[in-house]
Amino acid sequence: MNSIEKDNTIPDKLNVHLQSLWYDAKGDWQTAHDLIDHLEDRTSAHVHAYLHRVEGDLWNARYWYNRAKQPEYKGDLKDEWAQLVKMLL
Known part of the structure; x- marks a missing residue:
């Protein structure tokens, strides 16, 4: 367990x-x-995309990656976080 x-x-x-x-x-997740x-x-769009991946809503995540002008992340959620x-930082 990490400090966070x-x-x-x-x-x-x-x-x-x-x-x-x-x-x-x-x-x-809701907060x-x-x-x-x-x-x-x-x-914000990039973080929003990640959060929709966490939720499992990949269609919505793709929409937000597009808004963020970022490629869709395909790796592990912990790595993206x-x-x-x-x-x-």
Whole structure:
């Protein structure tokens, strides 16, 4: 179990994208999605695509990858999550 899975307090000063990924890592998909759902920028669209992959809605994920101008990620969800976090830090 990594430190994010153990700690239930969201770290201070995370941007909305990292907040969304934090909630996803905690198993709270709905909060993660609610933080991103209304945003229109490419980074939000990229996180949104990932979240729809987590949900299993691949058609919707493809739509958001397209909006993000990113290729559809085909690898493991944990790897995509880690790549997104690395990109956002």
